[in-house]
Amino acid sequence: MEDSNQTSSNRFILLGLTNIPYLQAICMLLFFIIYITTLSGNSLLIIVVRINEQLQTPMYLLLSNLSILDICLSSTIVPRIIINTLSQDRSVSVLDCALQMFFHLAVGGTECLILAVMAYDRYAAICQPLHYNTVMNKTFCISMATGSWTLSFMGAFLHVFFTFQLPYCRSHNVNHFFCEIPSFFRLSCRDTGPNELAVYITATIIGMCSFLFILISYIHIISNILKIRSSEGRTKSFSTCTSHFTVVSLFYGTILFIYMIPHSETSVIGKTVSIINPTVITMLNPIIYSMRNKDVKGTIRKQMGIKEIF
16 A cells, blocks of 8 residues: 555646547547657758758758757657557656656747747848848857757756655646646645746746747838838748748747636646647648748759649
């Protein structure tokens, strides 16, 4: 009996998606298709950027980083959801939960910062075209990417470390699809106020500051574009920002819904929306960036031996 209690105290139960068998089968198939599409789309985009010398530019270097992040984010969440859906045992060890929580936080934070750097890249290209090659050089991009990864991973490590210092005596049943910090705060019998404050501070520094930086960049971009006299010039300038703006809108739209609405992470809708970023959006990102990009589509056609008809 003592061993059983010790074992249960070292594991958490993810309540998962549903207990209805046919819905479990549908969910598993849907997530499997999304995951394979995410891996294929983002891997293809990384390969295209790698093999095409014309795409060895700051914008595509940052885009490759975004694709790597999307693969990591999806791989952190989706396989575990599929396994838990198929398995009768939905328990996860403390180590597995901590690792999932760590990579979800770290990769999500890095993606916020990379999107901000990409916004600055678009700002430099449209508002300072003559100085673009000087401002957005390879060294600057590598430094920004490295700094983004390092800052987010350090912050995630501290949050996860202090989260698992809390005593979990209320329950070990996690009311979520995956291990996420807010759900664990509700299981602790100790005051989690300092932990929650630390999370909000980090979210403000990384998430909100990145969002405000992107917003300010686009205010300058739109202001500059509106000054262009020719409609063709305005259309061309807008088209260079469309993909990034779409990705930012989807990414931050889900985040704002989850974290700005009180207790949304515990509701069915809130939990469902929280799964959109590591599944649907990570799948859509390479499609969004490839759909309107002639260089990417041209490289894919060339490698596959497909001639452009139109």
